[in-house]
Amino acid sequence: MPNLPRLRRGARGRAPVRPPEQPDTPNVEEIEACGLRWINIERPRQVDRAWLEEHFDFHSLDYEDVFSRNQRPKVDEYDDYLFVVLHFPRFDKQVGRLNAAELDVFVGSDFIITLPNEPIQPLEYLFERCRTGDELREQLFSKGAGYLLYKVVDDCVDASFPMLRKMGNKLERLEEEIFEGRSEEIVRDISNVKQEIINFRKIVRPQRAALRDLDRTRRYVPESLEVYFDDIVDASERIWDMLENYKEVVEALESTNESVISHRVNDVLRVLTSISVVVLPLTLVASVFGMNVHVPGQGSIEAFWIVIVAMVLMLGGMLGYFRHRGWL
Template identity: 75%
Template sequence: MPSLPKPRLRRPARGRGSAVAHAPEPETPNVEVVEHDGLRWVNIVQPRQVDRAWLEEHFAFHPLDYEDVFSRNQRPKVDEYEDYLFVVLHFPAFDKQVGRLNAAEVDVFVGPDFVITLPNQPIQPLEYLFTQAQQRDDVRASLFGKGAGYLLYKIVDDCVDASFPMLRKIGNKLERLEEDIFEGRSGEIVRDLSNAKQEIINFRKIVRPQRSALADLERTKRYIPDDLDIYFDDINDASERIWDMLENFKEVVEGLESTNESVLSHQLNDVLRVLTAFSAVMLPLTFVASIFGMNVHVPGQDSITAFWIVIAFMVGLLGGMFYLFRRRGWL
């Protein structure tokens, strides 16, 4: 493999008496390199075309792989070539601008003496691991001392394990929502339930296609010795635990949503029951009042005693209907 590039300074020719043209400064590749014991880790965050030119100059990768690196909608996969391994993986990352989980893609080239990571956005566990390898000799020795396959394992393992704190936050959020439902805040948490459900759906979209890619990575033997099989099997176990937790969260949030709808429906039924009882009570009273309010002669029309008799009858009727409704459990 060609060695790392050395900067070459070129001075443009100037004619005598000619004006100097100030050309725009060329972009410099955003390439970070850590090397130890004959193994190099090249990290390029959010690769650009100038970074692609640098890679094409120093590595003979397939043109389709470069297209995959710079494409947006790429599924997780593992491609084996004669001279290298190309891996595409997705990991959940919280986007603060939109306030939800999105897929962070990292493309990895693995060769006999190099590992190249190209995340399309900063991934915290990957950045932390690379910084530790840069700054600490003991970490660099432990990561690079077992070959490119072990370095690939550590990168993938740290990125997969970063999902568990996110899942714990989702679990705590679901517990708080359950408490709010039974504390009488059902109407206020409808949006929160919807956001939690959408978050779980986005997480599942990221993890589902990743499972087959991690299984393919475990089966591949290129640059991954047999003694590392148990390590990649551990990554698969972690991925399955993540999927099981997401399945459980999916059932929980659907149950909470159904429970919240039942509580809201029960509250609405209570309101309708009170209104119906009030209407049922007022209906006979309105009927009696309408009879004696007609513009025709009725018994006792000119008697004050008849008026009080009608009032007493209406009060007795009101009390009897309340007693009946309470006895039946309608009020």
């Protein structure tokens, strides 16, 4: 990687600089303790890039990755810092679907900069706890930038498990509804759950390689923290295994639902076919005696009742035979 100049030190302070009513003001929040700074910039804009370029010397390609919407998860090592791009699932209530929230992180010897392109609740919660809790701030910041990076990534990865539990509960509910006779009504629900699983897998699949690269890096991540990042990799693999299981479950539910609908249609067709077969000979007899030609018993009331009785017996015999064969 290119040899870059060291970062330039800016003004220090714990109070966040975040006036939302002034759009031209950098949206920068900063916490400092034990010689370590955590800078959080949510939804970075060009004015935030100008602030970063003023206070730090990062590679221009990294800035392009921060403001790119199609950046894949990765880990880039430089002489003076580490650049990490990660994606985490986030449910967008406006569109009602699962999307990827990108988190870009710069890690140095005495700083960590997080730049989420969308609000990430675990990251916001951890930042607020560090800002308001002196004991937690001292505990996390005293262990260095590598441990703080682990804590940020670990909280964001663990936030996927509640989403997966809700997804599992939804699959169980769909299974119950299938056998309660609501097969036609839940076709759209099955499709929505399947789409959620597909989107979740699209987020997690490339993330696994990036987390393994992060586990192998030794810049700002000493060997003492290797077991912590191994835990993140294990959590990511558990998430992937659950998604693989859910993928098989939703495919099985979809197949079962189609089979239930098919059996229901077959039952309807069987009844209609049986009715047609039963009525067919009766229609034939009525047609014969309804022809405009002379037939035996024509004009006799006794012949009429004989024909009616014969048709009733024929109907009863055919119904009994169909029931005996299990067709009705």
